[in-house]
Amino acid sequence: MSLRNLARLGLAALFLTGLVAGGVKANAADPAAPGSQGPGEILNVTYDVGRELFGELNPVFQKAWQEKTSQPITVNQSFGGTSKQARSILEGLQADTVTFNQVTDVQILHDKGGLIAADWQSKFPNKSSPFYSLPSFLVRAGNPKNIRDWDDLIRDDVKVIFPNPKTSGNARYTYLAATAYALRKFDGDQAKATEFVQKIFLNVPVFDAGGRASTTTFVEREIGDVLITFEAEVQGIRKEFGLDKYDAVTPSLSLLAEFPVAVVDQVADKRGSRAVATAYLDFLYSKAAQEIIAAHAYRVNDAAILATHATNFPPVELVTVEDVFGGWDKVAAEHFASGGLLDQAFVNQ
Template sequence: MSRFLSCNFFIRWVVVFLSGISLSLAIAACTGNPGNGNPLELTLVSYMVTPSAYQEIIPQFLETWNQQHDRKAVIRQSYGPSGTQTRTVLHGLDADVVALALALDIQQLEKAGLIEPGWEEEAPNNSIVTRSVATIATRPNNPKGIQTWADLAKDDVQVVLANPKTSGGARWSFLALWGSVIQTGGTAEEARAFTQKVYENAVVLSKDSREATDAFVGQRQGDVLVNYENEMILAGLNDRPLPYFVPEVNIAIENAVAVIDENVDKHGNRELAEAFVRYLFTPEAQTVFARYGFRPVEPTVESNQGDRFPVVNTPFTIEDLGGWDTVQQQFFDEGAIFDEIQANLYRP
């Protein structure tokens, strides 16, 4: 973070009053040739748990870019819940690059014609830039004795989660709960009953994953927190250490990145956008992602992590649940299973 705060860079904060977005940030490198005219601008739209990593990665990228190009570049940033960010781009936010919690969110932008088909093949690793898993944090000394997913359904356990209707991380958490039953031989009826009980135990259903962490840590709500592994690690980096564990049955969380073709062609910054996306897969950027708790996808960085990221004994993927189209229709569309679960929560 010292690089980010050094005299080589300046930070300009801009508040954007758009649906669900609380923050927009512009960073420009002060090194390199100033070039002629206005700087070349790029807007990155990402989800709520990524700012710490990008605020370090972006200055690194711009330092190199501005040394190699006559025209200086500026990267603006916007953060919010992944679902909200997706809707905001659909409604006109001029994003050039999106790095979102779900490939499903990027697929919505593709269906709207903002991204050309085949975007997955335009970056390394099928455009999956980081990975994570779902984790459970407890209070110190684990007074409720939480050991497995199943313990979250106990009558006396208060759970803190984010809302799958707004948060990409919350969708991963929902699917982790559901899959913990299905992937161990349970039926769909048993999975539904278990997931329903966990949401009945929810004392917080926040709009995004970061807000869920703040509710659990800062406001001391609940007995357990279900969230991304990287959120647990980041809490420790911010002097708010959390006792947490990675359940043995777990979903492989994959976070994707893509260039918004329609916008970069309109803005004339495709070269900058594509170079930035490529940089996210370099060892330099992947090392930063790993430092902030994201599981790296670059092989050399991944192999250097030691036992920092526990091995999941029984992993499963979105494809094991039928793929994103099936998952969206079954669980998260209007009137689908999550809506039915919510309706049951308020039934007298």
């Protein structure tokens, strides 16, 4: 039993030593120009569909930082589902900063690994969320089924597409937004709200595992009358697959989806990158960055910039998880726990 393992381990160890030695040398060579206060590169770990946005933001920051400090800086990027990304950071991925699309996946860096402070949400403005979005609707051109609001999603003649809320963070926002709407409509009657959401679930012909798969279902397999996803995605899909083929519809009420950021304290302190990491996240709040972010259809807090992109951002009443549901902890316990309210709405169909 151990013979082959030993052989493998021995070989692997030999190789590793060489590789690691090589890797460490390479690592030692490239960061830190002489006399600098920090490393010459930082790693920002972000969510899976942020490639275009951060691809545009990072060069602007790199230029600004170099002008200010005369130190060259490279912002490296890792893209992936944020739950997986958080797990990687907990297991040692050397992220200086995170820019996620789920509050809970940042929180876990504190809860499971103590990598960030408990009060991370107070380190940057707007609860450390430089931009935000909301679950919104994408319908086929001309809106043939006349879908305007959440009420239309329970109609018998409407087929709704969104991913499985058991596996997709995106769909959990949709579930919570629909629930928030129903709670408002039925004056806080949870039983009626669950029934309302259940009716929406009954109108979903396929539950894909993730947001990208649902987009394929809606766009390429042409199933369903309305796709529910983040507003920024809605615009992204229209841009990619045809502005004339799809229309965006904003419901009357939706849920604020924060895109939280944090400096990963443990990594930044160890690498001596705190100054540049903090500056990078501060930069996301700057006018220049907010303009780029708004152009990618995320809503920003700068009212003037929001106004210049007003056509992309119709007025909507936004409620928060804290206001409606009492925070993410409570949501996890009451809605998403096994046998919770989500299961009741989801299983009974």
